[in-house]
Amino acid sequence: MADPAPQSPLVHIRNVSKHFGEGETRVDALRNVSIEVYPGQVVALLGPSGSGKTTLLNVIGCILEPSSGWVKLDNEIVYDGRWLRSDLRRLRLEKIGFIFQFHNLLPFLNSIDNVAVVLNLAGYDAEEAKRRAGELLDYLEVGHRKDAMPAKLSGGEAQRVAIARALANRPRIILADEPTAALDSQRAGIVMDLLRKVAAEQQAAILAVTHDEKIFNRFDHIFHLRDGRLET
Amino acid sequence: MNLAYRDLRHNLGRFLLTCFGLSLLLGVVLSMIGIYRGLVEDALTLVRSPAVDVWVVESGTRGPFAESSRIPGDTREAIARLQGVIAAGSVNYQSVETLHQGAKRRLYVVGYEPGRPGGPDRVVSGRTIGRSHYEMVADRRAGFAVGDRVPLGRNTFTVVGLTDGQVASGGDPAIFITLLDSQELQFELAPPAARREIARGNGGGTTDTVNAVIARVSPNASPESVTLAAQRWKHLAAMTQAEQEIVLTQSVVERARKQIGLFTAILLVVSAVIIALILYTMTMDKIREIATLKLIGAPDRTIIGLIMQQALAMGMIGFGFGALLITAVKDFFPRRVVLQPEDGLALAAAVLLVCILSSGLGVRLALKVDPATALGG
Ligand SMILES: Nc1ncnc2c1ncn2[C@@H]1O[C@H](COP(=O)(O)OP(=O)(O)OP(=O)(O)O)[C@@H](O)[C@H]1O
Numbered sequence: 164m165a166d167p168a169p170q171s172p173l174v175h176i177r178n179v180s181k182h183f184g185e186g187e188t189r190v191d192a193l194r195n196v197s198i199e200v201y202p203g204q205v206v207a208l209l210g211p212s213g214s215g216k217t218t219l220l221n222v223i224g225c226i227l228e229p230s231s232g233w234v235k236l237d238n239e240i241v242y243d244g245r246w247l248r249s250d251l252r253r254l255r256l257e258k259i260g261f262i263f264q265f266h267n268l269l270p271f272l273n274s275i276d277n278v279a280v281v282l283n284l285a286g287y288d289a290e291e292a293k294r295r296a297g298e299l300l301d302y303l304e305v306g307h308r309k310d311a312m313p314a315k316l317s318g319g320e321a322q323r324v325a326i327a328r329a330l331a332n333r334p335r336i337i338l339a340d341e342p343t344a345a346l347d348s349q350r351a352g353i354v355m356d357l358l359r360k361v362a363a364e365q366q367a368a369i370l371a372v373t374h375d376e377k378i379f380n381r382f383d384h385i386f387h388l389r390d391g392r393l394e395t
Numbered sequence: 396m397n398l399a400y401r402d403l404r405h406n407l408g409r410f411l412l413t414c415f416g417l418s419l420l421l422g423v424v425l426s427m428i429g430i431y432r433g434l435v436e437d438a439l440t441l442v443r444s445p446a447v448d449v450w451v452v453e454s455g456t457r458g459p460f461a462e463s464s465r466i467p468g469d470t471r472e473a474i475a476r477l478q479g480v481i482a483a484g485s486v487n488y489q490s491v492e493t494l495h496q497g498a499k500r501r502l503y504v505v506g507y508e509p510g511r512p513g514g515p516d517r518v519v520s521g522r523t524i525g526r527s528h529y530e531m532v533a534d535r536r537a538g539f540a541v542g543d544r545v546p547l548g549r550n551t552f553t554v555v556g557l558t559d560g561q562v563a564s565g566g567d568p569a570i571f572i573t574l575l576d577s578q579e580l581q582f583e584l585a586p587p588a589a590r591r592e593i594a595r596g597n598g599g600g601t602t603d604t605v606n607a608v609i610a611r612v613s614p615n616a617s618p619e620s621v622t623l624a625a626q627r628w629k630h631l632a633a634m635t636q637a638e639q640e641i642v643l644t645q646s647v648v649e650r651a652r653k654q655i656g657l658f659t660a661i662l663l664v665v666s667a668v669i670i671a672l673i674l675y676t677m678t679m680d681k682i683r684e685i686a687t688l689k690l691i692g693a694p695d696r697t698i699i700g701l702i703m704q705q706a707l708a709m710g711m712i713g714f715g716f717g718a719l720l721i722t723a724v725k726d727f728f729p730r731r732v733v734l735q736p737e738d739g740l741a742l743a744a745a746v747l748l749v750c751i752l753s754s755g756l757g758v759r760l761a762l763k764v765d766p767a768t769a770l771g772g
């Protein structure tokens with residue numbers, strides 16, 4: 164299924180290592196990991212618990228500073244021994260959508276505003292932000308819950324709102340940590356199809372951590388991590 | 396969309412409860428300032444009410460309020476003849492206790508000459524004294540009604556009129572009687588030995604003494620020239636109204652003023668610490684949300700705005716509630732509580748400043764929050 168991609172990769176990391184702590188307590192979470200993900204690709208990150216999957220996503224998402232190696236996003240080197248962008252948050256806002264393992268909605272905003280807030284930050288006016296947020300929620304089949312507060316949503320509903328938020332600003336890179344863990348297999352399939360559609364339509368690169376064997380067939384490529392090392 | 400407002404609305408009950416607690420605290424601060432102002436104002440009412448320019452008292456004293464003063468009863472005539480004096484009156488001041496309707500009352504008795512300076516400045520009900528004996532005008536706070544009969548010394552006085560807000564520096568309500576009645580009262584209440592001396596006519600003792608003579612000066616003459624002229628009599632001292640007011644605020648109420656002033660300052664510091672703690676915990680409770688905001692790309696400006704706006708909202712609502720609360724209950728205080736708009740404004744400004752400074756603590760914490768916090772379980 165992997166398509167032979169002629170373009171340059173959207174996510175390109177080379178020899179990235181990341182360790183936590185020093186000496187006795189040192190944990191090597193990533194060891195010399197190199198990955199390329201091209202526009203339109205949906206790739207899976209697979210591996211046992213503690214193998215470094217979340218760490219890898221955090222490094223790509225510019226949340227964690229690597230210990231060595233370099234990171235290039237959308238043809239821009241953002242890390243090479245140090246961060247080369249002073250405003251990593253702006254970079255995230257513009258280029259990266261996150262779907263967290265735990266949905267992380269803002270508890271004081273209802274569903275639609277949780278999505279709209281990203282659009283507001285990106286400079287949309289209030290009305291336009293609401294309209295687009297509403298469309299996204301409809302698209303993810305949670306439109307009927309748009310006025311509900313996060314605490315009142317089921318796990319699956321909350322996850323779909325979080326996905327809508329990740330997609331809101333049409334990011335080119337979407338990082339998802341177990342996006343379907345809280346969903347039944349039918350909904351998990353729907354979400355994966357949706358992510359595939361987004362990848363195709365927006366020429367986005369999607370990296371998703373998953374344990375869910377039912378959806379393996381929906382990925383273009385699968386990276387296996389073990390003890391912080393990539394297995395091929 | 397305003398995140399600060401949305402977050403507060405989501406936790407409205409808790410926020411309002413916090414504001415309410417803060418408003419109680421700020422209400423106490425405000426009432427303390429009001430009590431302080433009231434104290435100073437009370438101390439000055441009796442000095443100001445006769446609206447005079449010069450006080451003539453016994454030489455070597457700063458009477459009649461700060462120290463006791465006794466001058467001959469004919470001093471008034473001499474003072475009235477001084478150049479520039481347009482009116483003069485003798486006055487007596489004395490604290491007494493009396494029984495009224497079974498309860499002990501402390502009163503501050505002012506003796507004055509009807510028709511001359513020194514009487515009540517405004518009678519709010521009834522009339523002023525019309526007869527030369529056994530009538531009194533009392534302040535409302537004494538709890539008397541027009542027509543009440545009140546024993547003072549050996550005589551019983553009839554309340555003919557009421558004033559409002561005339562109190563001595565200690566807070567005791569003032570009553571006004573004629574100078575003659577007050578001289579008799581001072582004689583009756585003097586220690587028995589002194590009284591015997593006076594009755595025998597020995598020791599220079601006489602009942603015809605007064606505590607002070609007050610004088611109004613014509614607009615064309617200066618009070619200073621009158622005080623200078625009065626001081627030429629060796630047994631007299633004189634001071635202007637302004638000097639008398641300074642004596643009162645600086646000596647008579649100085650301790651109380653410092654005491655309350657210091658307590659007010661401590662309360663302000665306590666409030667500042669409490670506000671800072673509240674704001675800090677408010678931020679602590681929001682760490683995860685702040686991390687999420689950072690993760691989805693919110694700039695620092697958004698996060699600082701969230702914290703600052705909430706801090707200011709809390710300060711303003713707390714102050715507003717507190718001010719309302721104190722305005723509503725201030726008249727139930729036994730002594731005067733004077734709420735001046737400028738004091739309110741100053742406190743509001745102080746609260747704002749404290750809110751901004753202490754939200755700095757929260758902001759510092761918020762800016763240090765690692766966006767990865769949002770990812771943890
Ligand atoms: N902040 C941290 N400090 C210290 N060690 C950490 C930290 N974050 C992760 N680790 C360690 O790094 C290793 C990789 O963790 P990571 O969270 O990437 O695993 P994972 O593959 O996502 O696991 P799971 O499937 O359970 O989510 C683990 O041994 C973990 O204990």
Ligand SMILES: [Mg+2]
Pocket residue numbers: 216217218264340
């Ligand atoms: Mg993980």
